Amino acid sequence: MRFDRNLVFIKNEFLNKEEVIEFLGGQLVQTGAVHPDYVQAMHKREQDIGTYITEGVAIPHGTEASRSLVRKAAIVVVKIPCGVEWINGNKVYLAFGIAGSEEEHVGLLGELATILMDADQKEQLMAAESEDDLFTCLTNNSGKY
Amino acid sequence: MREQFQKFGGFLAGMVIPNVAAFICWGFITACFIPTGWVPNEELAKLVGPMIQYLLPLLIGFSGGRLVYGIRGGVMGAMATMGVIVGSEIPMFLGAMIIGPFAAWIIKKWDNMIEDKIPTGFEMLVNNFSAGILGMILIMLAYSIIGPIVASIATFLGVVAKAIAEAKLLPLLALLIEPGKVLFLNNAINHGVFSPIGVAEVKEFGKSIFFLLETNPGPGLGLLLAYWVFGKGMGKQSAPGAIIIHFLGGIHEIYFPYVLMNPLCIIGLIAGGLCANFTFLLFNAGLVATPSPGSIFAELAMTPKGGFLGVMAGIVIGTVVSFLVSSPFVRAYSGNVDDKSGEDFAKAQQLVKTLKPAKVQEQALDAARNEALATNEARLVKKIVFACEAGMGSSVMAVAVLKKKLAHAGKTGIEVVHSPVNQIPEDADIVLTAMGLVERARKIAAPATRVYGVQDFINSPVYDEVISQC
Numbered sequence: 001m002r003f004d005r006n007l008v009f010i011k012n013e014f015l016n017k018e019e020v021i022e023f024l025g026g027q028l029v030q031t032g033a034v035h036p037d038y039v040q041a042m043h044k045r046e047q048d049i050g051t052y053i054t055e056g057v058a059i060p061h062g063t064e065a066s067r068s069l070v071r072k073a074a075i076v077v078v079k080i081p082c083g084v085e086w087i088n089g090n091k092v093y094l095a096f097g098i099a100g101s102e103e104e105h106v107g108l109l110g111e112l113a114t115i116l117m118d119a120d121q122k123e124q125l126m127a128a129e130s131e132d133d134l135f136t137c138l139t140n141n142s143g144k145y
Numbered sequence: 146m147r148e149q150f151q152k153f154g155g156f157l158a159g160m161v162i163p164n165v166a167a168f169i170c171w172g173f174i175t176a177c178f179i180p181t182g183w184v185p186n187e188e189l190a191k192l193v194g195p196m197i198q199y200l201l202p203l204l205i206g207f208s209g210g211r212l213v214y215g216i217r218g219g220v221m222g223a224m225a226t227m228g229v230i231v232g233s234e235i236p237m238f239l240g241a242m243i244i245g246p247f248a249a250w251i252i253k254k255w256d257n258m259i260e261d262k263i264p265t266g267f268e269m270l271v272n273n274f275s276a277g278i279l280g281m282i283l284i285m286l287a288y289s290i291i292g293p294i295v296a297s298i299a300t301f302l303g304v305v306a307k308a309i310a311e312a313k314l315l316p317l318l319a320l321l322i323e324p325g326k327v328l329f330l331n332n333a334i335n336h337g338v339f340s341p342i343g344v345a346e347v348k349e350f351g352k353s354i355f356f357l358l359e360t361n362p363g364p365g366l367g368l369l370l371a372y373w374v375f376g377k378g379m380g381k382q383s384a385p386g387a388i389i390i391h392f393l394g395g396i397h398e399i400y401f402p403y404v405l406m407n408p409l410c411i412i413g414l415i416a417g418g419l420c421a422n423f424t425f426l427l428f429n430a431g432l433v434a435t436p437s438p439g440s441i442f443a444e445l446a447m448t449p450k451g452g453f454l455g456v457m458a459g460i461v462i463g464t465v466v467s468f469l470v471s472s473p474f475v476r477a478y479s480g481n482v483d484d485k486s487g488e489d490f491a492k493a494q495q496l497v498k499t500l501k502p503a504k505v506q507e508q509a510l511d512a513a514r515n516e517a518l519a520t521n522e523a524r525l526v527k528k529i530v531f532a533c534e535a536g537m538g539s540s541v542m543a544v545a546v547l548k549k550k551l552a553h554a555g556k557t558g559i560e561v562v563h564s565p566v567n568q569i570p571e572d573a574d575i576v577l578t579a580m581g582l583v584e585r586a587r588k589i590a591a592p593a594t595r596v597y598g599v600q601d602f603i604n605s606p607v608y609d610e611v612i613s614q615c
Contacts, residue, residue: 035215047532049539049581059538064565069215071256098538107537110545116603117546 022099033074041066176394205568209245218249224280228287352431360439362418363463395440417467430455
């Protein structure tokens with residue numbers, strides 16, 4: 001599974017994390033990856049446990065119960081240059097909306113994790129100025145396991 | 146194997162539990178308004194039939210379909226359930242549980258098949274029409290096969306019951322009665338076997354044990370008590386209400402869903418019935434007529450003078466044995482669906498976390514060091530598990546990170562996997578999880594497993610601590 005250029009965005013128009021999740025969820029629905037009810041499950045997951053995983057990064061996704069609403073695995077990426085307050089005063093600049101089905105998306109998430117682990121690569125991501133740049137960063141660096 | 150079992154049980158529960166309120170509602174209406182109810186009301190009693198015939202099976206069929214394929218699956222499930230409902234005269238709980246998920250599975254396969262072949266703009270049209278047409282086909286199929294199936298099972302039960310009764314092996318009848326009840330097939334046994342023999346015996350002896358066999362509220366009470374004590378979530382919370390409807394209202398149907406979602410419980414019911422019947426035989430107990438409904442009050446009302454000891458003994462024995470035998474099965478089933486208590490716990494934990502984030506992380510590290518010191522012969526770490534709510538995000542990434550770090554540190558032969566927090570494997574040496582899930586993980590993991598909370602899944606200092614323990 002690869003990152004999809006059509007699902008990579010740079011947007012600054014979000015006022016809060018709910019709007020970010022609404023956007024990511026909407027994209028997942030539009031691309032046919034999930035049933036519309038999945039978006040609500042994403043909000044619920046955020047409320048229950050939260051998806052902030054490391055400085056500046058969040059990975060909204062649905063609850064365990066909403067697995068059956070996922071038709072195929074997909075990841076939507078949105079970079080938010082101004083950042084959005086997420087939790088405990090921490091801001092998120094990079095959000096990944098995830099629809100997981102079986103083990104399809106595991107490899108891609110693993111690669112994403114190793115990119116974020118590497119300080120240089122993470123900086124590159126954060127510094128990407130255009131959607132094409134961002135996409136290139138993600139796909140070039142993944143595979144450099 | 147155990148995991149598959151639990152998954153199946155969870156699936157069955159997922160069909161029944163969301164609808165428990167509807168069952169309880171029906172139970173109360175029936176207990177109140179039927180002619181032999183608490184507050185007979187002819188108009189309101191009209192609700193009883195249609196609700197158990199249509200509403201409850203349709204809810205089950207919809208829920209079953211929804212579990213497999215979301216709302217679309219649910220609608221298919223409800224459609225197909227109509228086929229079995231109309232095709233049989235008895236309420237179709239089991240039928241709905243089978244055909245609901247099946248119908249959803251069919252539409253899921255169909256959707257996958259035609260996925261990329263729909264011309265743009267026609268998706269809604271194709272989706273709705275394909276579901277409608279497939280639904281119609283399924284309904285016709287269900288309708289045509291269900292009738293004969295039910296009829297043959299009912300006839301079979303009647304024949305076997307007669308044979309057992311004539312051989313005077315009355316206690317064994319429990320083996321037929323309890324499953325027969327849950328499948329709504331007991332009427333065949335009642336009308337065909339028990340009533341004629343019962344009436345003849347009453348003529349001769351003034352009472353008959355045959356009126357006690359099916360109407361004994363003991364075994365059902367035992368099962369519901371088991372759910373009240375050992376159950377979890379909705380199953381546990383709804384049990385008291387169900388007990389009132391069953392034992393005091395005499396509407397035994399209320400306990401059927403509790404069996405259907407955890408089929409092994411039938412063993413407890415059979416055991417209770419067997420022992421109760423033995424007791425009735427021992428005391429030569431009998432009733433003068435059929436108690437209807439099967440409430441404790443009706444049972445006592447139909448007891449002949451001097452026969453109270455035998456009847457009560459049988460009811461009590463039935464309750465106790467059913468409770469004891471059902472309890473392990475009720476306990477073993479861990480229905481994760483709608484586990485409200487778990488959710489509230491997680492919410493509370495999250496609240497604590499937002500108030501004192503840094504402090505708690507520090508405490509986690511201190512605890513880690515203390516534990517490591519305490520175990521002098523530090524247990525060999527072979528399996529590290531990341532526990533997550535959904536297993537979709539943070540745990541997947543964390544596993545990748547930890548694997549890489551372990552490789553860098555030259556540590557080999559250590560298994561790193563992720564799992565839902567409710568299914569943490571017993572052989573996990575170390576469990577890592579989100580701060581909000583630490584308490585729950587500690588409860589579920591084996592006692593000797595070390596559990597640590599993680600805040601930053603990519604750069605957590607806990608990782609280095611854990612690696613040093615390997």
